[in-house]
Amino acid sequence: MSELLLELRTERATRIARHMAERVRACVTTDTPYQHFHLVGAFPDEVYAEILRSMPPRESYRPINIKRWKNAAGQSTRDRLALSDGEMSRVPDTIRSLWEDITAALLSRDVQQAVYSVLQKDIALRLGRPVEDVLKQDAYASVLLVRDFEDYYLKPHPDGQPRVVTVMFYLADEGSPTDLGTSLYRENTLLSRLIGKRFEEIGRFPYLPNSVGVFAVNDTPGRTSWHGRELIVGPSVVRDSIILSYLSVSRPDFGSKHNY
Secondary structure, three states, X not given: OEEOEOOOOOHHHHHHHHHHHHHHHOOOOEOOOOOEEEEEOOOOHHHHHHHHHOOOOHHHOEEOOOOOOEOOOOOEOEEEEEOOOOOHHHOOHHHHHHHHHHHHHHOEHHHHHHHHHHOHHHHHHHXXXXXXXXXXXXXXXXXXXXXXXXXXXXXXXXXXXXXXXXXXXXOOOOOOOHHHOOEEEEEOOHHHHHOOXXXXXEEEOOOOOOEEEEEEOOOOOOOOXXXXXXXXXXXXXXXXXXXXXXXXXXXXXXXXXXXX
């Protein structure tokens, strides 16, 4: 797992980071049930088009947790390629430079500071720090390519320590179902929970081309970042995304070892 980089070494990586930081700083955030936002145009248009042309083949990925996420045939329904955690060598040579630049941009301080600046209130709760100190805190990051298939399901959960922010870049094409995004939940009242309805889905990030859904991670009562994914159906449905996780401490191999 890589500490946030202080400099970007290529023009393309610099351009991606600057574009992304500008888009994030201009976004509109939603405060309930916890701080989050969704925006379209996360990458420069020409870079996003190149991403869609340069997706690694399935053999580059590994199951995240075959015991937990598999279909009736025993095949994995959630695979990952940990770009920042030593797995870049599995990306084919012909497209590796693109993914190196994307990873470098996502690990940049410019992007991290932009994300933290718009989610300061809930990040302050997570870190136990005053709001004015949020941008001064150490931050670390992990970048994964994730591919989800039919029968994948993720029950509501808040994300665990040491995560501070979860960022999900949706790599949809124009024909992708728009309802494949991550769901946001609210915990119901005690009465509703007693009759078996613990959570209510109150929103869902739309799975749109070149879009990103972002939320501050929390387990604070009243601000708990409950989220998940309803069952994916359809044999030809594939959900591609990049997951960028910001952490409060350095965790070597977080992306390649963590089961989510």
